[in-house]
Amino acid sequence: MLLPGFGEEGQQKLRESTAFIVGCGALGTVIANMLARAGVGHLIIADRDFIEVTNLQRQVLFDEGDVADGIPKAEAAKRKIARINSQVKVTAIVDDINHTNIERLITCEDGSKADIIVDGVDNFETRFVVNDVAVKHGIPYIYGGAVGTVGMTYAILPHAAPGTDDANQPSWERAGRATPCIRCIFEQAPPPGMNPTCDTAGVIGPVVSIIANYQVAETLKVLTGNLDAVNPAMVHVDLWQNHLKQFKVARAYDAGECVCCKKREFEFLDGKFGSSTTTLCGRNAVQLTQKSADGDRLDFEAIADRLRPHGTVKVNPFMLRADIHDNGEPYELTLFKDGRAIVKGTKEATTAKNIYAKYVGG
């Protein structure tokens, strides 16, 4: 690339780098596409979902043939990238990313860890697991999120543990470019059902591309060692309001008492918070139990309003029940006031978590 601060040396660094792309939906397909074209040598692409025709409006790596073939997103991305840039090695992971497997999956064959984690995730539970692993192992992590016409992105160059001597600090800490982690900024995940999801509220393609490409730009800066160019602010855009803003977040580390990057307690990676799943024997159903810092109060009416376009919804003071069709398969989703959910129509925990993230969110 013929750019200052890049050059052949920068290109060589990209070729020797491994990027872990968590989630290969709207954001993840744009990220994988651009990083493959940029020549990042190894992409690990993880996603638990299959491609649906309604994804094609924004998930740029996929086409109608992939929908017809019924192949998982991570595998479809791998096949597509092989035709875009055959020099890029792609590891496709078709699985739910959670606290039990992420440390293994970010580890390459030679035992080294991925050089960067890029966020294409659709829920905050997984994000907090990713944030924990990024801070624990000192891996840069590029957050991105988009829904409706709004998106947000932010580059985390995680702080080393307080008291780490200079020799063992990452280059960005020595350069004074370390940034607060995602939990410094958002201490808690929004409770389930609080915010719309891309599947209930929609998302326009342009906001996805803008946020994802911003993430890619930050990724290229980090991988080529152009740390001075990494944006220390959180970028926020609303394309319908013509609103672009950069929020200063640098003080969140010094002024805050972050449980993750300052106190080094990895609550999500340790499985203390987050959801657990139980397959309900003989019922073709999976129960999801949420563990969060605050007791959750679900707003059934708000969730019901968002689910009605997708199927029949019944609400009483104790539970909400919705019939949903996803990728042509019928599911019955039952939500309880404490955030517990039963997804009927599958025995697979991954499928149940996917349905929950897409239609309830959190």
Place this chain on the structure above:
Amino acid sequence: MSDTITIQIPTPLRPQAGDNATVDVTGSTVGEALGALTQQFPELGGRLFKEGGNEVNRFINFYVNDEDIRFLENLDTPLKGGDELSIVPAIAGG
């Protein structure tokens, strides 16, 4: 009006705010401005504040212009006419 504060309402909270993307209020602190907002749109109160109403929810951030109120003076952060108060929830989608 010179002492007007413009509050940016995020998409998920607009149904509780009369479908407005921005609401203009007056107030000399963040707490007063949010008080004026929730007086006008009472349903917003339950979304912004924890039960009891004295503390904001921790999955929503508030910025005066481009500064996080947690690192200013929280709800006591002073405001002046023309300031923009942004309500920014975490965005989960992707």
